[in-house]
Amino acid sequence: MGHGFRVPGNQDPGPSYPASCIHRMSALAIIPARYGSTRLEGKPLAEIAGRPMIYHVYRRVRSARSIEQVIVATDDERIRQAVEAFGGRAVLTSPDHPSGTDRVAEVARLLPYDIVVNVQADEPLVRPAMLDQLVEALEADPTCPMATLACVLDDLDELDDPNVVKVVVRPDGYALYFSRSPVPFPMHANPMHARTVREIVSYRNELIHEFYKHIGIYAYRRDFLIQFTQWEPTPLERIERLEQLRALEHGVPIRVVLTPYSTIGVDTLADLERVRRIFETLPDEET
Helix, strand or coil, X not given: CCCCCCCCCCCCXXXXXXXXXXXXXXXXXXXXXXXXXXXXXXXXXXXXXXXXXXXXXXXXXXXXXXXXXXXXXXXXXXXXXXXHHCCCCEEECCCCCCCHHHHHHHHHCCCCCCEEEECCCXXXXXXXXXXXXXXXXXXXXXXXXXXXXXXXXXXXXXXXXXXXXXXXXXXCCEEEEEECXXXXXXXXXXXXXXXXXXXXXXXXXXXXXXXXXXXXXXXXXXXXXXHHCCCCCCHHHHHXXXXXXXXXXXXXXXXXXXCCCCCCCCCCHHHHHHHHHHHHHCCHHHC
């Protein structure tokens, strides 16, 4: 799609930086898992390939070579028991947290790790290499407080979908903005009769820029994570309902690591059925 810039040095799933420039840091992965959900209650326990969804997330996160420990942070005893039943570690956290990030920070405060990776419990297709890319990004740049993932957005139907977050990235690999709207808007390719960005892009195939889809997995330096959750929600964050905008509004740089992989976050029953069909096609070692 087009010939726009790509985020430098982040195209492949292997190490993103030479080993000589990486100072190894301790990394903890925390999976916030809330039972209540307006669209799909109890989804961490939803069955996929004969196992609860949280099992698949935990197993994949645990396989990342950069992750030393994985903990599920949950507000529900049923989820804790399910995790412990397959040999995982889970802790009960406050039921009053406004977001998964706050739940992650509660656990991170108690453990002396350098880097904390936040992986949502509804990402059963997350790949271990994606987490390694994030950890390596923070290891390679000691000044970077947080990093997240993005991939090239190839599905034109997702451009107009507000549930798919888009990110605009600077040439140096840091985020300019995140939005539920199609950004940047291809005004140069806007025919008068087009009603959606998909129609605009279809009308004009040669774009000067690629669209990037944000993947909501984050790596934070522990101290910054704790500070971040003490800040009040900011105006743009409230408008877009995107928590990462709080960091940008405070002038905090967010490294965007381009990955060749995408995932399917399970928000609805339709998402769950789609993921179940994908698991039916995977080899046994990946399920």
